[in-house]
Structures are given as C-alpha cells and as structure tokens.
Amino acid sequence: MNAVLAVAADYANVSNDGKLNIMGIFQELRPGTLPAQVPQMYLVITWDAGPAEFGSQKDCGVTFMGPDPNAGEFIKMEYQLVVPEITRPGARAIFHQIMGIGGLPINRPGPHAMHILVGGETKKEVPLYVHEPQEEVLPDG
Known part of the structure; x- marks a missing residue:
C-alpha cells in the first residue's frame, strides 16, 4: 500500500460520488506568536x-x-486501516483518508513535517515550515 497524495489543508471532504475535494492546501504556517496551536487543519x-x-x-x-530531532515527537497517532476491495477485476484500490486535526502544537520556528507510516515505514512526508512570528509595525504619528 502506497500513499500517492498527502497534503495539509484548511478543509477536505469526499463527495457522494467519490470525488476528493481539498481546499486551502498549505506548506507554511505564520503564527502570530510562539508557542501556538493550529486551530483546525x-x-x-x-x-x-x-x-x-x-x-x-x-x-x-x-x-x-x-x-529539533533531540526534542522528540510532538504528536504520534497510530491506527489500523483495512484496504477496501473493489469490484473491477485486476484494478487497484484507490481510496482517500481525511483526518481533522485541531490544536496542533507549534513550539518553535523552522521545518516541521508529518510523516505518514505503514508498518513502521515512511510512505509520505508532508512538510510544514513554521515562520518566525513577525513583530507588528505601528505607523508613525
């Protein structure tokens, strides 16, 4: 089983006829302060x-x-997935998984990533670069 697509997004769903809809794909976060939490992704x-x-x-x-590899993992989620059977003889199964994540902790700037594993082996990586918070510049006057 392979991950052929993996992205972070603002929203996603699968329509009644099986179409995957993804809105607001992102690879970067710009928090106002650190530490921070991603409210919903x-x-x-x-x-x-x-x-x-x-x-x-x-x-x-x-x-x-x-x-920081010495700081350890922020979050680790483990679950089991059953590969669906399809009715077309000889065809491969292509299926979607959508995970809503709320309150993802961000403690420091720099490169972050979500590693997607099957059987302990990385199948895909979703990079998320966290920018340093910007100081608010007040207008002169």
Whole structure:
C-alpha cells in the first residue's frame, strides 16, 4: 500500500460520488506568536493498493515532528486501516483518508513535517515550515 497524495489543508471532504475535494492546501504556517496551536487543519491522504492487499489490515501512523530531532515527537497517532476491495477485476484500490486535526502544537520556528507510516515505514512526508512570528509595525504619528 502506497500513499500517492498527502497534503495539509484548511478543509477536505469526499463527495457522494467519490470525488476528493481539498481546499486551502498549505506548506507554511505564520503564527502570530510562539508557542501556538493550529486551530483546525486536515491531513489528506490518498492510498493505492494492489489486489493482493484487498481486505488486509495495515498498521498505520502519523508522526508530527519539529526542527529539533533531540526534542522528540510532538504528536504520534497510530491506527489500523483495512484496504477496501473493489469490484473491477485486476484494478487497484484507490481510496482517500481525511483526518481533522485541531490544536496542533507549534513550539518553535523552522521545518516541521508529518510523516505518514505503514508498518513502521515512511510512505509520505508532508512538510510544514513554521515562520518566525513577525513583530507588528505601528505607523508613525
């Protein structure tokens, strides 16, 4: 099973007819202060799996890490995913996963990333660069 798409977005959903809708894809954050929290975001993943994997259960995870490897992980989410079976003979399963994440902690500026894992192996990485907060410049007068 492979992650063929992985993005951070302001919003995402899957329509009744299976279309993936993603709004506000981003790779950078500009917090007003640090530490901060991202109030609401969505991690969107599109998976691809072959017929031999249909119906199998996969141990998956998302690890959010910041710029200091010695500071450890900020968040680690683990879950199981069952590969859906499809009705078209010989075709691969392509399916979407949308995770709403609220209150993601951001403690320092620099490169951050969400690592998407299957069986402990990284399948995709979603980079999130956190900028240094900007000081508010007051007009003269």
